[in-house]
Amino acid sequence: MTPVSVKLAWREIHSAWSRFLFLFFCIALGVGAIVAVDLFAVNVEQVILGDTRALLGGDVELSWRRAISDKGRTVLDSLTDRDIILSHVTEIAAMATVDSPHSQTASQLVELKAIDSAYPLYGQLVVEPDLPNAQLLDPLQSGCGRSPCFGALVQESLLIRLNLIVGSELQIGKASFLITAVLKKEPDRVANGFSLGPRVIISRDALKATTLIQTGTRIQERYRLSLSDSTSLEPLMGELRGRLSQEGARVSSFRDAQPRLRRFLDQLNLYLGLIGFTVLLVGGIGVACTIQGFLTQKIPIIATLKTLGADSSQIIRLYLTQSLILGGIGSLLGVIVGVILHRGLPLLLQGIIPETMPLNPTVAPVLRGIFLGTLATLAFSLWPLLAIRHVSPALVYRQAVDHSQDMANSQSRLTRWRTILKRWWNDRAQVMVSISMMVGVTGLAMWQAHSLTLGLFFSGACAIAVLLLLGGTGALYRILGHLQIPQWYLLPHAVKNLQRPGNFTKAMTLAIGIGVMLMTTLTIVQRSLLDLIGNQIPSQAPSFFFIDIQPDQYPQFVDVLQQKFPDSPYKLVPVVRSRLTAINGQPIDPEEHKGQRNGWYFTREYALTTSQDLPKDNVLTQGQWWDHTKESDPDGTPGKPLDFPLVSVEEDAAKNLGLTLGSTLTLDIQGVPIVTKVGSLRQVDWGSFSMNFFMILQPGSFDGAPFTYIATTRVPTNHEVPLQQAIVAVMPNVTAINVGDVLENIGRIFHQLALGIQALALLCLVTGAVVMVAAISINRYRRLHELAIVKALGASRRLLVFSLGVEFGVIGAFAGLVGLGLGCLLSWSLLYFFFDLTWNFDLIVLSTGLLLTILLSLMTGFLGTYRLLGFPPLSVLRQE
Amino acid sequence: MELQAANQSVKILQNISFEVFTNEVVAIVGPSGSGKSTLLGLLAGLDRPTQGSIRINQTDITTLTETEMAHFRRKHIGYVFQAFHLLPTLTALENVVLPLELQGISTGTLRAKALLQSVGLEHRLHHYPVQLSGGEQQRVALARAFIVRPPLLLADEPTGNLDSSTGAMVIDLLWELHQQHGSTLILVTHDMSLAARAQRILALRDGVMVNETRPPLLSSGSEA
Structure with a gap:
């Protein structure tokens, strides 16, 4: 590209930058969404892969869901001779109770963890006050009402739930504890979202004193190994797997620490990433509209360049350079948006993601965002730019004649389509660009999804959604065309305006429709799942599960229930x-x-x-x-x-x-x-x-x-606490799980998750609205001219507002109806195929969705045109 | 030459045949709508005739593809418009350099400066079109048309948007540059006094050539 051409490209942007404002927004929102999700993914990776030894708790972990067997013990003993440091951790669900002098005994399900002096082999246990574990957990001779009394480190949520402070006492099993510190961070526990209750850390001696571990108790035994430099990992793993193959042990190395959490966060990032990519694609529609509108205004310049001897490819390159500069600037803005969103995402996903997640922007996602933004601009501007080839240089002395309407009037629909398809097929460049665009979008989707199949599925779904949205809009047009529009105010004018060439109505419907589709799908799926958790529990469902009841406690358990709660099945x-x-x-x-x-x-x-x-x-x-x-x-x-x-x-x-x-x-x-x-x-x-x-x-x-x-x-709600206390008081080893609490916990996590996903989907809808403003602003001069003529003919401002309201309202209704329809289809497929649930027609969700979309469309439309209404008609017409 | 409009074709030009020799100055005259500009556009390859051929220096330009035509135009044809058609975002100097740059020649600045000097605009090099008067804009357009030393220069009502004295100055400059560069000049005008300066006048009416005359030789000085 020669200097003057680059200058030309830059100067045109410079002289008309305000026209590109919405293009910047469209790209910036798309890139922002992708950068935010990517940065989030990198941070998650940093936490999970950063200190994997700390996460696993050692180089190698041998875990059992029961007490270790004799053979397992022998294997462990043989390891200590080989310069391997061993740490033993036991996890168990238990009931913590507190005797209150003023009220009844209070109890709470806790996740108990017994550690030894070697814990943690890697990472750091953060407690407040910051004192050595040994000091905090050792049996205390004083300060506790009963003896022996042990120290316990507890999470703050337990203090809140049982109204305790550091220094309070609690009872777990048969042992008494003094809360010596608040637990702030466990190196081997990442997220606290999916727990049964607050964590309590005690010593191994204390665990023995609780007598909680009895035959058949649900327990997790973890033996962590810290290897010396001379021991290599893989041979040891192989050896341990071989020696323990019959012992029911799970042998894992730090390389596969937290596999479930990692898989969950990977999946979360994948879906968030694909929604972010959708935002970028919707933004792309805005790019295409802006470029097309811009080129319409540049036709005289293009014709002049052609008379000066510029060939079409040179002019396409010139305007492509321009688009790429614009896309680049938009992408840079997108990085800023992304960093801001990235700060917000963890707030929305609180409790689900690791608490100590860093929020450092890293280079790779930023570069990737700029690259994707620029590429999206390229893909979406190339299509309208190809029209440059059809600009005749003769336009320097003759006005263009639009033959499309002639064709529409003179030919049957079938012939018209045949002519359009034939023309399209004969245009090799157009075919190539279309194919490259499809391949490009699919390729980018595959890259984003890190999966060929999912990328292909996503692109296919996108293509079907676009076709259905366009087809649906076309069908609605035809219905509108056959309707008798009453000659009421400017109603027929407003409806006709929708179908005028160059009015981007379909692009607007598409951009908003995709957002509506995503929001509808997510809302319906979320409501169905929450319904399942919350409302659809059968009335006969139990309210409590009691686990770890020893065979000899059977009669005692039945006694308590029959005596104290005789009506409870x-x-x-x-x-x-x-x-x-x-x-x-x-x-x-x-x-x-x-x-x-x-x-x-x-x-x-x-x-x-x-x-x-x-x-x-x-x-x-x-x-x-x-x-x-x-x-x-x-x-x-x-x-x-x-x-x-x-x-x-x-x-x-x-x-x-x-x-x-x-x-x-x-x-x-x-x-x-x-x-x-x-x-x-x-x-x-x-x-x-x-x-x-x-x-x-x-x-x-x-x-x-x-x-x-x-x-x-099953007991009535007001008997839940007394029941739990009655059982725990007599059988401290029995763990009571309140179904309501668990479901509430799941519901909370799910709600939080939905919030994060919906926030991104909302961004898609916002981008759709920006595309609409962009499309309206492209035609603002023509609209201004029309408004001036109608005003000069005597139309009042109220009438004009009404007419515009009808136009934007119909666009909103179109986008809403088609988007909601597709949302229903998509949510039905998700519920049917993935969740095995039935889809219910939710009139409230659908009608609210439609109303909100119309409202959004009206607001966006007026945002794009309210200034035009104020111009005095004479000043506009004088400029003719 | 036919154009499609509202489902029916309109014959703009028919049965036109003429030859123009190297260095010749030919004026095309006729009333509005007679097809003058279309004829010039056909000669520049901006439009395509429905029938017939146009040969420029042994090249039948009607057989060229759009890209070949663009490449041919950039080397062989200079065009001056009634409405100037300068690019508003480029300065006078940049507008003049542009045709060379389209050919991939990036060293045309000196030559462009010299040309602008020869049209009396050495003090307006870095002005944008909006900062120039109509006459100045047309002089920039002249410099732009001549920068590639085109063998054929086409001018479509070059004084149509100018007052008479500015128009006369522009025409003098056009003649001067034509003589300096030895280009063939074909000029569309409805100004008969301007046409009279040509060596030959082709008259059009309703798309048909009605007359070809050779005006008495007049010195350019006496017309000015």
């Missing part, structure tokens, strides 16, 4: 925890299924129960329920001795595990393998909130195994 079932170790004799290698879709069916811990009868909410789909009056094989051979205990498996689990009737399952129950045979498959209604199990065994199958009881009960 209750149910107790025996439970053992187990892992699947083989199917049909083939051992299962957990490593093989890690990261696989639905691989967790192979690696998860199964809670097993026994039952004589088919549970009430379950439906048998295959096989037969065992007849407990006679022992028989499902094959139906009476009198044949029972080889293996029978198991009834939930049908989805059976499908994913590849089980059929007669398959054998080897289950490891606390180190003891039992082989079972699939006798039936069941359908389970998980939404019933009753106790449901993937696997139910024939009665007597785990006699002698270390089982506990789980109980459910």
